[in-house]
Amino acid sequence: MTRTTRCTPTRNHEQIRDAGYGAPHAVEYTLGWHADRAQGPAGAGKSTFCTGLIQHLQNNKRPCFYVNLDPAAEEFAFEPDLDIKDLISLEDVMEEMGLGPNGGLIYCFEFLMENLDFLTDPLEEVTEDYLIVFDMPGQIELYTHVPILPGLVKTLMHGSLNIRMCAAYLLEATFVIDRPKFFSGTLSAMSAMMMLEMPHINILSKMDLVKGQVAKRDLKRFVDVDADLLDDDPSRKVKSEAEERKHVDPASKDSLMNGASFHKLNKAVAELIDGFSMVSFLKLDVQDEDSLGAVLSYIDDAIQYHEAQEPREPKEFDVDVDIDQD
Numbered sequence: 001m002t003r004t005t006r007c008t009p010t011r012n013h014e015q016i017r018d019a020g021y022g023a024p025h026a027v028e029y030t031l032g033w034h035a036d037r038a039q040g041p042a043g044a045g046k047s048t049f050c051t052g053l054i055q056h057l058q059n060n061k062r063p064c065f066y067v068n069l070d071p072a073a074e075e076f077a078f079e080p081d082l083d084i085k086d087l088i089s090l091e092d093v094m095e096e097m098g099l100g101p102n103g104g105l106i107y108c109f110e111f112l113m114e115n116l117d118f119l120t121d122p123l124e125e126v127t128e129d130y131l132i133v134f135d136m137p138g139q140i141e142l143y144t145h146v147p148i149l150p151g152l153v154k155t156l157m158h159g160s161l162n163i164r165m166c167a168a169y170l171l172e173a174t175f176v177i178d179r180p181k182f183f184s185g186t187l188s189a190m191s192a193m194m195m196l197e198m199p200h201i202n203i204l205s206k207m208d209l210v211k212g213q214v215a216k217r218d219l220k221r222f223v224d225v226d227a228d229l230l231d232d233d234p235s236r237k238v239k240s241e242a243e244e245r246k247h248v249d250p251a252s253k254d255s256l257m258n259g260a261s262f263h264k265l266n267k268a269v270a271e272l273i274d275g276f277s278m279v280s281f282l283k284l285d286v287q288d289e290d291s292l293g294a295v296l297s298y299i300d301d302a303i304q305y306h307e308a309q310e311p312r313e314p315k316e317f318d319v320d321v322d323i324d325q326d
Ligand SMILES: Nc1nc2c(ncn2[C@@H]2O[C@H](COP(=O)(O)OP(=O)(O)O)[C@@H](O)[C@H]2O)c(=O)[nH]1
Pocket: 020, 021, 022, 023, 024, 025, 027, 028, 029, 041, 042, 043, 044, 045, 046, 047, 048, 049, 138, 205, 206, 207, 208, 209, 284, 285, 286, 287
C-alpha cells in the first residue's frame, strides 16, 4: 500500500515558526515503525523536536504518521494524523472529574488504555516505511512513577502491531549551567529508561541557548556523563580539607546550613548514574537540519529502519530528478 506523508501543516504553522522561542524551560520527552516517541519534562522542547523531525522527514521525502498523545496540547505546527484529544482532553477531565493536572493526565492515560482500539486500529493501517512520531506530555510522573506507559509500549511493541520503537528523552541543555539540576534531570532520564525497557536515546535540546557558554571539553563531560563534574563545579565554594572534615555527618545542622549535605546527596546521585553507565546524550539544535539528521540516524539505527525496508527497483525511487540533463 502506498501512502503519501499524512502530516499536513496547520494554519498556525507559520505563526508558531515566526513567533520564535519563548523563555527557556526545564526538561521533556518525544516517542517514535518505526516509531520515535518524544518524552521528557514539560517545556524541554518535545513538540518543537517533533515538528522539526516531521519537517526533516518531509524534506527527505520520507513518510511519517504523527500521533499526539498530549491531552493538553493546544497548538500544532502539523495537523496530527491521530490526536488523543479526539478521545479525551485534559481540560474536560479536570472540569468534570474535579482533578488537578497531574491526576487528570493519569486519568486520560488510564482511559486510553481502556480504549486502546482508538490508537491501535489506525496504526494497523500504517506501513513499515512510515516513521510514527508520538508527541508525549511532559509530566515526568508518567514516565517514572506509574506503570501505564510501560503497558502501552508493551502493547505497541510486542502485540500484533509489532512496532519497533525508540524513545527520545529530552533534557534542556541549559541544565548544564546548574550541575545538580543536570544530574537530577539525568536521573529522571535513567529512571524512564528502566521503567520503559525499550531502545532509548537521550537528547540535550535547545543547544542554541548554551552556545558559547560552555567549553567544548566541558560539554563532553555532560554528553558522556561524568560524576566528577560536581567536584569541579565553579558555582560551588571550594573548602579546605579541614573544613570538609567538619561536615562528615550530613545530618548535622552545620552540614545542612552550609550545603555540604546537599552536595553529598548530589554526589551520591551522580555516582549512581555514573555506575550504571546507561545515560549519554546527543546534542540537538532543532533549527539545524544536520543536527536533526544526526539524531534521526540514531533513531533509525535503534528501530532498524533501513534493514526493514523492502528492496526497491531503481524506477521506484524519486522520479523528480531530470535524468535528461545535458
Ligand atoms: N531557544 C530554543 N527554544 C526552544 C527550542 N525548542 C523549543 N523551544 C521553546 O521552548 C518552549 C517549549 O517548547 P515545546 O516544544 O512546546 O516543549 P514541550 O513542552 O516539551 O513540548 C517553547 O517556547 C519553544 O519555543 C530550541 O531548540 N531552542
